Amino acid sequence: MKILVAEDDSVSRKMLQKTLRQAGYEVIAVEDGERALKALRGEEAPRLALLDWIMPGKDGVSVCRAVREPSEHPYTYLILLSSKESKAEIVEGLESGADDYLTKPFDVEELKARLRAGERILELEDRLVEARESMRFRATHDLLTSLWNRGVILELVSREIQRSFRENSCTVVMMLDIDHFKGVNDQHGHATGDEVLREVARRLQHSVRSYDMVGRYGGEEFLVVLNRCDPSSALARGDNLRTAISRRPFQALGKTLEITVSVGLARSCDYQNCSVDRIIQAADTALYAAKDAGRNCVRLSRPEGEIVSLERAEQRLSASRM
């Protein structure tokens, strides 16, 4: 474990360094408060620190205060070193954010024991952060597929659509539904069905850009949000996702399955300043149109109620070029 020693007296610094190295610590020794703060705020900063109270420039108490300012850094356990006359100031030290203090010259065993206490606090902190992160993940993700859950993807789609209105860009909302999924469950069992859902999620995630968003909308329905998308390529992007599923058969629990999806989309630029619900509804209508057209295909909803297929859009494009 790394430890920072900030001490301007070179003899004390040397003795601390040696004692701590022998105790198995990786020691970073500095001689003033500025350097201490720099080390504690740098990359891979030590999380244990022994700070001398009185140092040139920034003293130990100022370093404690600065370290305790809100930041992204994990908790640092700070021990102030003071001489025995300044016991009256210990309250000030602890109020400034120090976790503990030691009077000099200190007893080696006491020093080691106090450092072990610090390490226990840091371990506890790590476990709490880990638990918090795991709770956060569970609250925002679908547990089966690890995609964003319904609540989060709806929030994200709303945020992206509002942004595209502001920035005059285009967000594409895509609704995907696995074709004949009930049949997979009925024929092969729910465990296989779950495996299919996971594989669809993986393939979708791999087929979008890192800043696009994929969520599980419901049972076998997925919602994909493509932000800052060229409106003329929306159908082609939808078709990419469709073929990412249909191109290769699925291997699920020893079975080989042909899986396809139907895709419905709507573009925010067609619905300037409409409600988010209206746009999601439009993508859903397009999805139903894709199902009606025989599944394993892509459809786009236009505001006038028109449904456009990839082929139609391409025909129109080449006609407009003629």
Next chain:
Amino acid sequence: MANGNRRLDWDKKELMERLDGDHEFMCELLLIFREDSQSNLERARRAVRERDLPTLMRAAHTLKGMLRNLAMNGAAEMALAVETASRQGKEEEAAASLADLEHAVKNLLSEVDAHLAEVKA
């Protein structure tokens, strides 16, 4: 008031215990002490000349820590006297205590040199 006759009170035995009997490390520390005690005394003297009590206080504090760590307890008390007087704004008292301290460190340094020579031999 120079305290030349007072026993300087360098508890080598205590220091040796603190260092787990590591003679080599002790010599290393003494070499550092020889250098840094001088630079800190120089800083303190300059502070007295410039009537800069905060700097004098810090220099004395550093010296006190160094002396205590090396179990040079008598001199450490003198450094404490300089530190306390300068903290309290007692300029003359601080300057007088510094003179005591300088004298004590001078004596300690000859003891340190004797020790180093003894080890070398």
